[in-house]
Amino acid sequence: MPYYIGDVVKEEKRMIARTPEQFAKTGVDVKLNTEVETVDSDNGLIRLSNNTTMPYDMMVMATGSDAFMPDIPGVNRDGVFKLKNLTDAIRIKTFLTAKKCTKAVVVGAGCIAMEISEALTQRGVKTQIVYRGERPVRRWSPEFSDMVLEELTAHNVDFITHETPVAVEQGSDAFPLRLVTENSSLDADIILFALGVKPSTALARDMGLAIGSSGAIQVNFAQRTSREEVYAVGDCCEAFNRVSRSWQSPLLGDIANKQGRVAGATIGGHAMSFPGFVGAQSFKIFELDVGITGLTEDEARIHGFDPVCETISGTPIARSLNAGEKLKLKLIADRYTGKLLGAQAAGNGGAVSRINALSACLWSGITIDEVGYIDIAYSPYYGGPWDPIHIAAQSLGRKL
Amino acid sequence: MPYYIGDVVKEEKRMIARTPEQFAKTGVDVKLNTEVETVDSDNGLIRLSNNTTMPYDMMVMATGSDAFMPDIPGVNRDGVFKLKNLTDAIRIKTFLTAKKCTKAVVVGAGCIAMEISEALTQRGVKTQIVYRGERPVRRWSPEFSDMVLEELTAHNVDFITHETPVAVEQGSDAFPLRLVTENSSLDADIILFALGVKPSTALARDMGLAIGSSGAIQVNFAQRTSREEVYAVGDCCEAFNRVSRSWQSPLLGDIANKQGRVAGATIGGHAMSFPGFVGAQSFKIFELDVGITGLTEDEARIHGFDPVCETISGTPIARSLNAGEKLKLKLIADRYTGKLLGAQAAGNGGAVSRINALSACLWSGITIDEVGYIDIAYSPYYGGPWDPIHIAAQSLGRKL
Numbered sequence: 001m002p003y004y005i006g007d008v009v010k011e012e013k014r015m016i017a018r019t020p021e022q023f024a025k026t027g028v029d030v031k032l033n034t035e036v037e038t039v040d041s042d043n044g045l046i047r048l049s050n051n052t053t054m055p056y057d058m059m060v061m062a063t064g065s066d067a068f069m070p071d072i073p074g075v076n077r078d079g080v081f082k083l084k085n086l087t088d089a090i091r092i093k094t095f096l097t098a099k100k101c102t103k104a105v106v107v108g109a110g111c112i113a114m115e116i117s118e119a120l121t122q123r124g125v126k127t128q129i130v131y132r133g134e135r136p137v138r139r140w141s142p143e144f145s146d147m148v149l150e151e152l153t154a155h156n157v158d159f160i161t162h163e164t165p166v167a168v169e170q171g172s173d174a175f176p177l178r179l180v181t182e183n184s185s186l187d188a189d190i191i192l193f194a195l196g197v198k199p200s201t202a203l204a205r206d207m208g209l210a211i212g213s214s215g216a217i218q219v220n221f222a223q224r225t226s227r228e229e230v231y232a233v234g235d236c237c238e239a240f241n242r243v244s245r246s247w248q249s250p251l252l253g254d255i256a257n258k259q260g261r262v263a264g265a266t267i268g269g270h271a272m273s274f275p276g277f278v279g280a281q282s283f284k285i286f287e288l289d290v291g292i293t294g295l296t297e298d299e300a301r302i303h304g305f306d307p308v309c310e311t312i313s314g315t316p317i318a319r320s321l322n323a324g325e326k327l328k329l330k331l332i333a334d335r336y337t338g339k340l341l342g343a344q345a346a347g348n349g350g351a352v353s354r355i356n357a358l359s360a361c362l363w364s365g366i367t368i369d370e371v372g373y374i375d376i377a378y379s380p381y382y383g384g385p386w387d388p389i390h391i392a393a394q395s396l397g398r399k400l
Numbered sequence: 401m402p403y404y405i406g407d408v409v410k411e412e413k414r415m416i417a418r419t420p421e422q423f424a425k426t427g428v429d430v431k432l433n434t435e436v437e438t439v440d441s442d443n444g445l446i447r448l449s450n451n452t453t454m455p456y457d458m459m460v461m462a463t464g465s466d467a468f469m470p471d472i473p474g475v476n477r478d479g480v481f482k483l484k485n486l487t488d489a490i491r492i493k494t495f496l497t498a499k500k501c502t503k504a505v506v507v508g509a510g511c512i513a514m515e516i517s518e519a520l521t522q523r524g525v526k527t528q529i530v531y532r533g534e535r536p537v538r539r540w541s542p543e544f545s546d547m548v549l550e551e552l553t554a555h556n557v558d559f560i561t562h563e564t565p566v567a568v569e570q571g572s573d574a575f576p577l578r579l580v581t582e583n584s585s586l587d588a589d590i591i592l593f594a595l596g597v598k599p600s601t602a603l604a605r606d607m608g609l610a611i612g613s614s615g616a617i618q619v620n621f622a623q624r625t626s627r628e629e630v631y632a633v634g635d636c637c638e639a640f641n642r643v644s645r646s647w648q649s650p651l652l653g654d655i656a657n658k659q660g661r662v663a664g665a666t667i668g669g670h671a672m673s674f675p676g677f678v679g680a681q682s683f684k685i686f687e688l689d690v691g692i693t694g695l696t697e698d699e700a701r702i703h704g705f706d707p708v709c710e711t712i713s714g715t716p717i718a719r720s721l722n723a724g725e726k727l728k729l730k731l732i733a734d735r736y737t738g739k740l741l742g743a744q745a746a747g748n749g750g751a752v753s754r755i756n757a758l759s760a761c762l763w764s765g766i767t768i769d770e771v772g773y774i775d776i777a778y779s780p781y782y783g784g785p786w787d788p789i790h791i792a793a794q795s796l797g798r799k800l
Contacts, residue, residue: 111779242775254778254785275773282777291777353753356776360760363774373675374763375642376756377682377691378654379511385654 039207041227058229058267061204061217062260065197065235065251070107074168075193079177083112083194092192101125101189105179107165108194109136111283114148116192117157118285128158128186130165130179139281140292140344141330143311147346151288160186199236199249212238214249221273223263231267233259240276243294243341243362244303250277279342280359282352291355294342294362297332306335307342310396314388316350318380325349331358331392333368338400340371340393350382354389368397439607441627458629458667461604461617462660465597465635465651470507474568475593479577483512483594492592501525501589505579507565509536511683513594514548517557518685528558528586530565530579539681540692540744541730543711547746551688560586599636599649612638614649621673623663631667633659640676643694643741643762644703650677679742680759682752691755694742694762697732706735707742710796714788716750718780725749731758731792733768738800740768740793750782754789768797 023030035049039059046054067082069075079099081092095101104120106113109131120127129136129152135145136152136159152159163181168191171178175187199216210218210226217237219225225232234256238247255277265272282291300307311330315322327347334341343358345351361371372393378385423430435449439459446454467482469475479499481492495501504520506513509531520527529536529552535545536552536559552559563581568591571578575587599616610618610626617637619625625632634656638647655677665672682691700707711730715722727747734741743758745751761771772793778785 252778254787255775257785258773275770277775280775280777282779282782284779284781289781293775293777352777352779352782353756356753356782357756357760359776360757360774361763363761363770364764364766366764370675370763373658374760375655375677375680375693376759377680377693377752378652379682379684379752381684381689382682382752382756385657387654 036203039203041207041230044229056229058231060260060263060267061209061225061230061232061236062234063200063203063236064256066200067193067197068195069193070165070195072165072167077168077177079189080168080191081193083116083192084197092190095190096120096123096125099189103175103188104128104190104192105130105177105186105188106192106194107131107179108196109133109138109159110194110196111137111281112196113192113194114152114283114285116194117152118155121155121157121286125190126156128160128188130160130163130181130186132162132164134161137283137290139296140290140346141296141311143328143330144290144344144346147288147326147328148285148290151286155286160184197235197251199251201236204232204236212247212249214238214247216249218247219259221275222266222271223259223274224266231263233263239274242276242278242365244299246303250279252277252281278359278362280355282355287348288346289349289351290346291352292342292344293355293359294340295332296342296344300332300334300341305341307332308335308396308399309333310392310399312388312392312395314391315384316347316388317382318384321380327351327354327388329354329388329392331368331371331389331396333396333400335400338367338369338397339365340368353382354387357389368393368400372397436603439603441607441630444629456629458631460663460667461609461625461630461632461636462634463600463603463636464656466600467593467597468595469593470565470595472565472567477568477570477577479589480568480591481593483516483592484597492590495590496520496523496525499589503575503588504528504590504592505530505577505586505588506592506594507531507579508594508596509533509538509559510594510596511537511681512596513592514552514683514685516592516594517552518555521555521557521686525590526556528560528588530560530563530581530586532562532564534561537683537690539696540690540746541696541711543728543730544690544744544746547688547726547728548685548690551686555686560584597635597651599651601636604632604636612647612649614638614647616649618647619659621662621675622666622671623659623674624666631663633663639674642676642678642765644699646703650679652677652681678759678762680755682755687748688746689749689751690746691752692742692744693755693759694740695732696742696744700732700734700741705741707732708735708796708799709733710792710799712788712792712795714791715784716747716788717782718784721780727751727754727788729754729788729792731768731771731789731796733796733800735800738767738769738797739765740771753782754787757789768793768800772797 020030037047039046044056067084103126106129117127136148137145167180169178171187177188177191179186204217212218217232219232219237223231223233235251239250239255241248262272262274280293297307309332314327316325316327325348327350330344332342345354420430437447439446444456467484503526506529517527536548537545567580569578571587577588577591579586604617612618617632619632619637623631635651639650639655641648662672662674680693697707709732714727716725716727725748727750730744732742745754
């Protein structure tokens with residue numbers, strides 16, 4: 001009989017089963033609000049926090065990831081949140097409404113920080129982002145993060161750079177919280193830490209499972225860990241990057257879903273292997289859609305490639321129909337093999353569409369010359385007869 | 401010195417050179433409004449309509465295609481147009497304004513007929529489409545053409561089926577033109593024939609160039625015809641379909657552009673080869689975007705495949721954010737190899753984006769199992785963690 005241990009199911013609206021009773025009907029025994037204390041892997045026995053034990057033949061580790069929280073005073077104050085799971089989202093929404101929040105501080109400048117800043121602004125909450133670096137979404141090249149920054153500014157979101165939080169304190173009469181940074185302080189109704197996540201591997205380490213250089217649990221293509229009866233899926237484990245040919249910790253929800261299905265099918269007797277990922281990622285910030293795939297120049301260098309790149313400014317649809325919408329596209333290729341290595345795009349529509357087509361190109365490892373002539377569905381509403389993909393690829397090809 | 405013979409350049413706004421004088425500065429001698437009467441290919445000599453001759457070492461045939469016009473009385477009446485080139489567009493626009501047209505009849509139901517119907521409706525011109533068949537855009541499966549039909553109806557465009565034009569006559573006092581069909585008649589201010597195009601090969605046939613089974617000029621991957629000094633590009637010649645592994649007559653502008661560049665580079669001493677196409681095509685009709693790529697089931701059968709297909713109804717963005725927008729996606733795979741053969745999509749956004757990613761999959765010939773796990777940029781604004789592409793591919797995979 002399969003067991004499920006955790007506390008997320010009860011919040012998920014679309015699952016077939018939500019309560020232990022509903023799960024029981026599907027043949028799954030669900031232990032909610034129960035922690036695994038230790039695993040005796042030699043004897044296939046789990047000891048739970050309620051002091052009972054549970055036997056297993058096969059185990060799937062799906063411990064996910066933990067949100068980074070800075071080790072500073074005051075982060076446990078009422079109104080300070082991390083951004084990790086659905087429980088956080090529900091608590092934040094409840095707090096925003098109950099306290100009639102009008103001002104928020106977001107710490108961090110990744111995709112999730114961008115998305116929460118948009119969501120807060122659209123609720124009428126004045127938002128200030130505090131970041132230790134210079135530009136948002138640092139995986140993207142400056143020409144794209146500058147576009148994101150412009151979009152934030154155009155929508156009245158403050159972006160405060162080069163500041164590291166040192167404490168959360170009581171605020172003023174107007175705003176109950178104060179984020180103290182090295183050089184300044186910001187008052188707010190709510191403070192949100194969006195500093196990314198790290199694989200949750202404590203239990204795996206206790207069990208002696210091999211941990212990869214990325215810090216996540218090592219798995220093979222069937223999602224099996226270093227112990228043959230233990231599988232791992234999702235943020236807690238590594239995944240194979242098809243472009244860099246290396247195991248990484250991508251920490252993305254779509255990859256987690258795919259790994260879960262591979263492990264489940266394999267354990268169920270239908271052997272499957274996870275084909276890997278290429279590094280596709282996207283987010284929307286107000287009127288701008290932003291995407292990335294494959295390797296950045298830095299990532300390419302780390303993995304032994306000699307990256308050559310080209311950035312072009314174009315339009316998401318044919319120029320004759322375009323009403324000022326912008327699209328910027330960067331392609332990165334390897335000097336020696338001519339292969340496409342990565343792409344970045346931002347625009348008023350059409351950026352993620354291009355990134356997805358290029359992700360499919362990366363999947364099979366085609367050359368930049370082929371990308372320059374790839375067949376995509378031409379129609380003026382979706383691009384010119386020479387799409388920005390073709391223009392960028394041909395221009396890059398001339399540099400090789 | 402390169403020569404250019406034709407009459408299109410003078411209307412094209414974005415070319416570097418428009419007039420013979422401007423072209424002369426670029427080193428190209430342009431003969432506008434000049435026809436080629438005959439080609440003496442054994443002696444490399446062209447005889448022009450102004451009774452002069454021109455020598456050549458290399459020739460590029462770019463004779464394009466001719467619009468189908470029915471051989472019925474009255475098609476030369478004022479207010480009857482074909483839809484082929486920029487000159488037609490300018491004449492139609494001028495006529496619509498000058499005659500204050502309020503009612504149009506469009507004959508034909510392909511992509512161009514759809515686009516002109518939208519354009520007319522958006523100008524406030526009541527539009528009736530007359531078609532000899534049952535559904536619009538017959539390359540698409542009925543589940544998609546039905547969506548197109550609903551979109552036409554929702555925007556007050558009449559779609560009159562099973563009618564073949566037999567004559568254009570003088571109309572009533574209210575409308576000067578009348579399209580008489582086998583069973584009916586329709587009065588209008590303007591009548592537009594959008595019945596598709598066929599390769600223009602008269603000159604090539606006169607020269608004895610090999611013509612392919614598609615009816616277009618045979619070329620190799622360098623765009624060279626059966627005579628080594630003669631190249632052909634665009635609608636007049638064939639192109640290689642990477643999915644069916646056959647030479648076809650795609651008659652699409654983006655392919656024409658690519659072939660032109662391949663021929664130009666090759667003649668200029670930089671040998672290139674045209675890598676082929678996969679059959680990607682798209683159009684927009686009001687709020688619906690519609691795309692297709694690869695082979696249809698019928699096309700797959702003709703080329704010796706055993707097509708298995710699956711159609712799913714989903715949403716273009718994550719369900720949690722979706723405000724009722726629809727997306728329908730059909731995938732077609734080969735039963736024996738498991739390879740993706742084709743895709744069709746229609747939706748309120750997101751359809752062409754999926755078709756382009758799937759076109760890139762077809763480019764490299766990957767299997768439906770891989771399509772089911774392909775890495776595309778997940779974010780709720782662009783889809784769920786399982787994209788409709790994954791859902792359709794996995795569902796299809798279970799049928800193989």
